[in-house]
Amino acid sequence: IVERGADWFASQGRHGRKGLRSFSVSGRVAKPGVHLAPAGITLRELIDEFCEGMLPGHELYAYLPGGASGGILPARLADVPLDFDAPKETPLGGTLQEHGCFIGSAAIIVLSQHDSARAAALNAMRFFAHESCGKCTPCRVGTQKAAELMARETWDTGLLTELAQTMQDASICGLGQAAPNPLLSVLKFFPHELEEKP
Numbered sequence: 001i002v003e004r005g006a007d008w009f010a011s012q013g014r015h016g017r018k019g020l021r022s023f024s025v026s027g028r029v030a031k032p033g034v035h036l037a038p039a040g041i042t043l044r045e046l047i048d049e050f051c052e053g054m055l056p057g058h059e060l061y062a063y064l065p066g067g068a069s070g071g072i073l074p075a076r077l078a079d080v081p082l083d084f085d086a087p088k089e090t091p092l093g094g095t096l097q098e099h100g101c102f103i104g105s106a107a108i109i110v111l112s113q114h115d116s117a118r119a120a121a122l123n124a125m126r127f128f129a130h131e132s133c134g135k136c137t138p139c140r141v142g143t144q145k146a147a148e149l150m151a152r153e154t155w156d157t158g159l160l161t162e163l164a165q166t167m168q169d170a171s172i173c174g175l176g177q178a179a180p181n182p183l184l185s186v187l188k189f190f191p192h193e194l195e196e197k198p
Contacts, residue, residue, distance in 0.1 A: 013038050019039045029110050
């Protein structure tokens with residue numbers, strides 16, 4: 001910015017956004033790592049232009065746009081800008097927030113057809129249960145109970161939905177409030193993974 005000026009920096013964004021952002025990309029891409037890319041870039045653009053595509057034998061199935069707590073989106077939503085919500089006056093046709101997700105620290109995890117959104121959500125919930133400071137009951141007990149329920153072969157979707165709402169409404173800090181996001185994403189976007197096998 002010092003060398004090239006504010007106008008240059010502002011011209012780097014895409015889809016109504018301005019500037020550059022560091023994206024930490026892991027998962028099933030050919031070139032994982034931290035990539036400096038235009039703010040507002042989509043996941044599909046990020047993979048194609050900065051990550052050298054998907055790994056051989058892998059097709060985009062889902063992604064976590066904002067780390068463990070940012071939710072999980074299906075491949076059909078890979079053209080949503082990876083950024084915070086734009087001002088209301090900017091016509092962008094969709095944001096992560098509209099789908100119950102957020103960019104957070106831009107720690108993106110890319111899943112392929114060989115992965116499971118359900119397993120990713122359970123892994124995230126176990127992480128939150130381990131990381132909870134234990135100060136408030138909705139988070140301390142909620143993350144543990146959610147992980148137990150999610151580890152079962154059959155999910156009690158009604159109970160998990162109620163538990164998620166309680167955690168979001170009553171947890172003191174952002175950890176407990178955001179912990180249910182991956183769980184809720186599976187219920188919304190990946191219900192086929194919850195169907196009982198014959």
